[in-house]
Amino acid sequence: MAEIEHGVTLIRGGRLADPARRRAEPADILIEDGVIRAVGAGLSAPEDARIVEAAGFLLHPGLINAHTHGHGALARGSADRWTLEMSLTAAPWLVGSRGLQDKKLSATINAAELVLKGCTAAYDLFSEIPLPTVDGLDATAEAYATVGMRAVIAPMVADTTLYDAIPGLRDALPEALRAEVDRARLAPHEQTLAAMRAALAGWRWNAKDIRAAVAPTIPHHCTDAFLCGCRDLARDFGVGIHTHLGESKVQALTGMRRYGKTLLAHMDALGLVGPGFTAAHGIWMDDDDLKRLRDAGGALAHNPGSNMKLGNGMFGLRRALDLGVTVGVGTDGSSSSDHQNMYEAMRVASTLSKVLTPDPRGWASVEEVYDAATRGSAKSLGFTDIGAIAPGFKADIVFLDLAAINWIPHRWTVNQMVHVEDGSSLRHVMIGGRFVVKDRRLLTVDLARLAAEAEEAHERLDALNADRRALFERLAPVVASYCPAFAAQPYHIRRYLCDAPA
Template sequence: MSGTDLFKVIRGGCVLDIAKHQANPADLLIRDNRIAEIMAPGAAAPAQAESIDASECLIVPGLINAHTHSHGGLAKGSGDRWPLELLLNASSWLSANRTTEHMYLSSLVGALEMVRKGCTACYDLYLELPLPSAEGVEAVAQAYRDVGMRAVVAPMTADYTFYQAIPGLLDALPNAQRQQMEAIRMQPGETIIAACRTLLDQVSFDRSRLCLALAPTIPLHCTDDLIIAHRDLAREYDVGLHMHLAESKVQAVSGLKRYGKTLTAHLDGLGFLGPNFTAAHAVWLDTGDIRRLADRGASVAHNAGSNLRLGSGIAAAYDMVQAGVNVGIGTDGANCSDNQNMFEAMRFASFVSRVRSQDYERWLQAEQVLRMATEGSAKALGFGDDVGRLTPGYKADLVFLNLNHVNYLPLNDAVHQLVHTE
């Protein structure tokens, strides 16, 4: 202990013990923003420690959003009976022509909602057209700084349009419309990679709070050359990779048609899967796909709410967990999931597992879901050794919940009530 250490002591609260499903009275000693000790109520603390009163509060680890889109913040409530493919077609008019101020404000709206609903970190796949820029990513990052969240910020990229991505779609269009769609072009892959390299060279973050990652958006929307170039760039700069994988039936069937194998198998063949890779959605996977993800140490961001909203299906999250895949929980963007409420995302994740299987032994347990939304998401973001647990040595990213709220009266099982009533 040195004279420059900064101490806080949080007194009077009930600290969640996930394994025991209990919340018992305890004090927390915080040293330099890390949990130093979980102490008996009233235990001695350093004289210089700032005291924080947490009376009648349930103290839990901050929830972590494994998949969102900050550009969706200004587009919430757009579209009703839209499946994924209609949303993708609308993405340009929903999110293009944004100034850096628009990007900042859209990110700020989402970050504020996440923090107010118990989320302290997120993996943000943001969209900037025609190319990601240092100014754009700085605008997004500044919103998270101003709110006080941790974030991994990844620009989404693609070198195929939607109409090029789906085999046979252009040929199915009337001639005039086909000509219009053929005239639309994304930026060339070389230009995209050059822009991403510039970001990685020019933008410097405190990596304990903000990180850059890369997000070639959807396999079908990217040439193999672009996917491989992202893979190599991620290795060179030691950053994460995030991609929407087999989110819809259209994507799954189109992948088989284009590649002659599943999308996951194709990415595996390109050497894209690994511990730094997070697959968003992963709805339309077979058992071999799940095994590949587990064997490669990859993560999945389970977005049950948006999968329901878009009618995409129900991911086999229980099977993934049993196979050893690291699974986190995400809200997805406000343009396709409307709110950024991680408590609701947990509830959806729990409940949809009970629809997918009639065998109740194959339903996700509340404890599994809570760990997915904390430890699992933290690992997906690359923060797994620092956040996601209420344990000495971990960052004190804490959420205080009112034990007098009707959700916790009576407090029968703290874990169940966090997942299912908050």
């Protein structure tokens, strides 16, 4: 974990969020060396124990973000009315030319926002252009460690460009542009796999609960040889695999066209789908896919805010839960859906499930959404000791001020956490028994300095990436017209209210 607060701490009199109860009841929490030892009324503690008075606070386990991108933070606020494919077209502009300090800065902004909004662990698919590097991944891990939260860092990789991955897209480009995208072809997978292997072999962050994983970004953006190489790396180092799977209809159609089967069925055939496997988004997964994921012991990272903003369609949360799939909740990166607020992600997960059908039996409950954003996400990250305030769990605890407007009145705790709380009631965040946020102030990073560095970096990077932006402006009209036309083809499941402009 981050830094353990050694010794014994007694948190006294806070109300504990408990989905089994309508309204949180007061209880004490005894913590020793960063781990919760006991929870209950009237606990006693040794004389030298630190006492934290928590009367008037609601205490909930740190929320867990099952899918984010630390590299996206510096690109926050860049996009509107972009599909996923437009966003991928923009990636070289938005993430290009970054030095090591820029990579660390972006991850630090991401981690700082997560913690300030009640999240204490995240699965970060971090992208470096053109290739992952040992130093870049190390800097990303260092950013999370400095902020003081737990994370899984997965280098996000591919060996096939968007233009080669989507059938017909490259051919739809005018000849001059075709030559430009051909020049930007990605490194051979052997080179990328070697960089990842070096990063995994030298990984020095496990003791701080900052673990590594492998993220072939999108199945058909990777050759089969590359996917198998990622599978072998995950096996050799005992780490997880995370991929964007069936995020857009374009992707689902491409999978069928290319493999004659769904994307998940293809990855399963190659041996990538198992207990450490997380499918991000999964909007376009059908029932067979969901059952296959469930049976393999994998997890799905549901990113409702990003799914809506990028127009990818509506994920059937109720159906996935009914089929027994482990579902976590994520925000996605801030370059897709521009914040890292897990309260907002929960709220949207709940409300989106309620627009799919007029029958409430088809909706997800607040308890299920809360469970997904804690226990479900923890499973996706591969942690068994976070996501609950209970003996044996890490002392990752968020303190919400019950005098804040969101809790006036306080009637149904989990309902208000999911549907009312927006982070503005947050007063303290404890990770591993140590306060990382106290009285709304992040104790580990100087936000004013972070703001100054971000301002300098984004102006400098925008200038450095001017040519890449110009190329994006030329590519965008083609991608913006080709991909929706491609997506107008029939697929065997529906995730839109209508497939054409209303």
